[in-house]
Amino acid sequence: MAKMSVLVLGGTQFVGRHLVEALLAGGHRVSVLTRGRTPDELPGEVERLRGDRDEGEAGLSALAGREWDACVDVSGYTPRQVRASAGALRDRVGRYVFVSTVSVYAEQARHPIREDDPLLPEAAESVTEVTGETYGPLKVTCERIVGEVLGERATILRPQIVAGPFDPTGRYTYWVDRVAAGGDFLAPGDGSDFLQVIDARDLARFTVTVLEEGVPGVFNLSGPRLSWRDFLDTVREATGPGATPVWVDAATLEAHGLRWHDLPAYVPANGEQGGVMNVSNDRARAAGLTLQDPLTTARDTRAWSADHPQKVFLTREREAEVLRAVGEG
Structure with a gap:
């Protein structure tokens, strides 16, 4: 080449x-x-x-x-x-x-x-x-x-949402850091909704392939589509099992005033934007896109974020307040 x-x-x-x-x-x-x-x-x-x-x-x-x-x-x-x-x-x-x-x-x-x-x-x-x-x-x-x-x-x-080390948005990293912190934590939905991101390194490698092979056209770049239960299990495997998810359904989240800016990357599968967590990567994979294992993305992101404090979307105080209300309900 x-x-x-x-x-x-x-x-x-x-x-x-x-x-x-x-x-x-x-x-x-x-x-x-x-x-x-x-x-x-x-x-x-x-x-x-x-x-x-x-x-x-x-x-x-x-x-x-x-x-x-x-x-x-x-x-x-x-x-x-x-x-x-x-x-x-x-x-x-x-x-x-x-x-x-x-x-x-x-x-x-x-x-x-x-x-x-x-x-x-x-x-x-x-x-x-x-x-x-x-x-x-x-x-x-x-x-x-x-x-x-x-x-x-x-x-x-x-x-799709891009994840991995050096991410300044904190959308994916919030969950990795929250699980790493341990304890009961608020998990959105019932575990059956989906999360789909693309590792920044996969995006980068595909871009190099496009340049080296002169590939024209339009390509969606998305990674594995995981249920939220599988995603959080993967993060727990990457960071340690000390955190326990407390699932809070979408209606209850809304009743407590929690929105996307509090729970980054969470999109109900049956909602108006549910398709953004179901983005086909068939065309890109046929052109050479390869994907990291989700566990690798989680581990490497945490290895970086441990020394780089990230944006806090849902404060621990607000999280505890909602969990108390849910428990009392």
């Missing part, structure tokens, strides 16, 4: 960091374009470029006169950003891989969700604020821009 020069837009955090490491492991040369605002623990052989796509073409002067075999965009959230980078790199890269999201799908109650399912209406290219409401529509617009500008040289990746 010929070694490539790859430009990563972003690259110092989480998905980008794992991608850079996977590219280096494959012997490829890596440049990253960042704003320089976040900690950079990348290996020394990575070329650092500075730029800000929010400034349009003027913010990409560091790319002037340069060419790469491929580009991976892990940090494009608004049309302004992606329009600038896709336009600037149209004639300077072979393949442009855009990391999107499964949040682009309009009918999130479908089981399973596949790549050809309907998408949300696009956000206007003038929208620059990323919120829970605009995130999906903005990514739909960004996908369209990349496809228009790069054509067959574009590849779109739509990952």
